[in-house]
Amino acid sequence: MSLASATIPVPVWFTLPEGFTEIALDAKPEDRAAQLGETLHHLYPSAPVFEKLTAVAATEIMIQELLAQGAISISTFMYKRADGELCSGMLSAFATEQNVQPISSFGERLLGELTSTADDLECGIIKLAIGPVVLASRDTQTPDFASLLGDEAQDQTVSTQRQLEAYLPFPHGRSVLQLLFTTTDVEAWEDLLPVFAEVLNGVSFNPPKKNVDSPENEPRAAVSDWARKEFG
Template identity: 25%
Template structure:
């Protein structure tokens, strides 16, 4: 996959953040208070110059499916949303979405919280890949699973509803404040590119920090969120 642009980042929520992460090139932050119409217009403006070889139908499908996923994540309480666009080797478009949630679940025993979340995920999804990981920030629970998301036919001007099959990586990271847990969720329908996406997401997760990172002049901008 080829990088196409750098992310444009701003503060997610008011207040002093105690958790930062860096988005690599190819990611675009979505404005949480933006209307759906404005989001789709902005997505169209981003897609047109980067993927001029795609058909209008392909672009419309990309925009509509992205908007439906964004609305679903907003309804679930996301405090950060970003989408990524990459060129596939076959010149097609590969898309993914990163959402961050802040849950009121915490303890000074952060390893125990992470283990408890991992146990719960495994109980809920026995076929998922579940385990623990130690990031520079601290211990976290990790889950990779396959999901099917219902898609209303009205999104594509048809009377029949559909289903979108996607692969998702979830990471639950108990925050050092001891009162909250950050949940990162990355999803994509492009399962063929999953190994490439794992490298990208691993890069993001390694940048999670309680302090604003120092960046090179041409680097991506750090993303703050609160816990």
């Protein structure tokens, strides 16, 4: 487990499960690229150098796009499935100023807005100790790594990307926290849902306290079962 805080001063903390690696958003792009390159070389020592360089460059492009959209925290995740295949993706966090009062009806109101503006969403609400959480899942088309670096005039190849959006109101009622889980390994979706549930259970609007058992912790299994039923 690791603690990740927002790059800018935002009162929110994340307890990330094993397999997640926080990206240093305040680091120089070349330093991030070097770290990712070392990770890829360790995981895929026999992969062609060009493919690894392409992945590094494309990842930095995505990071820059997320930063431009206002991301306050970005992490990557990677897991080995039971069949030995690797699955990976990204977790991004955004904080948006918005009056969400009254918080007691935040979930129902946002759920209505989401379902009225997009018919391709699978939506639902869960109640955690931290507050109501609105979940929305959808598939999008995204350019492959190589396409991100290629000539725009040429035909681009695309992959299906599945994403899970989670919306949580800040306790002060003036902002919304959005977590965005994305992966192109759609076949691993059911395996990843319990991991996403663990991330949600690790969100806190208060500084973490060490060695303190909290009776407010929601059972992770319950969240995982619900997520599998709704989005699996």
